[in-house]
Amino acid sequence: MQATDHKGRKHSGDGQNSRLGLRASVDSEGRIILPLELASQYGLCPGTDVSVEEGVNGLRIGVPTSHLGKVYIEPTNRCNLECRTCIRNTWDESLGEMEWETFSRILEGLRSFSPVPKVFFGGFGEPLAHPQIGKMIAQAKLAGAWVELITNGTLLTEKKSHELIEAGLDLLWVSLDGAKPESYADIRLGGALPEVIAHLAGFRDIRHFFPTQPQMGIVFVAMKRNIADLPSLLRLGSILGAKRFLVTNILPYTAEMRDEVLYSRALGDFVYGAYLELPKLDMNEDTRDPFYWALRSGNNVAFAGSRFGETNDRCPFIESGSTAISWEGNLSPCLPLLHSNMNFLEERERFSRKYVVGNLNCGDLQTLWNQADYFALRERVKAFDFSPCYICGGCDLAQKNEEDCFGNPFPTCGGCLWAQGVIRCP
DSSP states (O other): OEEEOOOOOOOOTTSOSOOTTOOOEEOTTSOEEEEHHHHHHTTOOTTOOOOEEEOSSSEEEOOOTTOOOEEEEOSBSOOSOEETTOGGGTOOOOOOBOOHHHHHHHHHHHHTSSSOOEEEEOSSSOGGGSTTHHHHHHHHHHTTOOEEEEEOSTTOOHHHHHHHHHHTOOEEEEEOOOSSHHHHHHHEETOOHHHHHHHHHHHHHHGGGSSSOOEEEEEEEEOTTTGGGHHHHHHHHHHTTOOEEEEEEOOOSSGGGGGGOSOTTGGGTTTSSOEEEEOOOOOSTTTHHHHHHHHTTSSEEEETTEEGGGGTTOOHHHHTTEEEEOTTOEEESSGGGSSOEEEEETTEEEEEOOOOOEETTTSOHHHHHTOHHHHHHHHHHHHTOOOOTTTOOOSGGGGBSSOOTTOOOSSOOTTOSTTTTSSOOO
């Protein structure tokens, strides 16, 4: 595979762009020649090995295992709310915030990569609770990164909005798990929806006074108790100026929340059976029930050329070249492995032990990313030859991520719901 400087439509740093103006060509030996900018963005350097898979309507080229595309940074694991859905309901880990010395080492590491990886401020805490979050964003932007941040919105005052926009934030994600004050307060204990809406409206209005205007996205954690709010939430988000919406499922960290899941049967769907191709069609009283039963038929369904089952056994973090750094400076392969926790997989209690590659206070990002054991782990996860604990649960090994019945050592990913497309992160 080669790269060329041949002209194409310029694309944005977040990768959510139209590819209509980008063209590739094939030489006489069957090698694909990509535009130089596109090849660089995804780490497709000369001599790099990449995976190529056949899809429904074409080829899928994977991001090289060597490419670092995105760094999740957890400024703090403290939070001002006590949400029913939170991991902190069951863990026993110390709370704190990232020291500036630690963040400086991350910045140094970011600058050592070309292109500079995207930066996402978020983890298992409220990033706006860190007193230096504005400075962190500004320094990440100076390093050349596309910068995103997720917040619950309660601390997004007018002053804080000015600070984030002036720092150069590219995309603000807001967690909203309800469109009515009562449903929101039922989940986000200590939060008030009218206050959050006022903060988001202020952010929307303030950004128009700046030459660079950050985008806004909304994340909705779907549960039985709030799924009816989704249509109203989409309308509310549009009024507030949101251009992106991400709906994810809940991972129950407490026994109480097990009854809230919306994917009890979905985990086994679209995996077995024949292939069923469905077209785009109107959703109305004539099509709703037949379409629903087609989806529930047990077949591997493709909708308008996109196969639902293609989300199975794919780690969204490894596939996108991501890594995660906790407030202490611990580097982990993904957000789910950033902290140890107890959770529930169906009716089974499951312990997920954190996996630490190394600490940024003792090593640099470039060295840790290229560490042989970490590279081998990313290769193993891409192959995804793990036992399917998410639908099995027939042995005690499924109760932990220590090892599985296929002989894989810690960490095992067969019970990870992110890898099954059930739980998503921005």
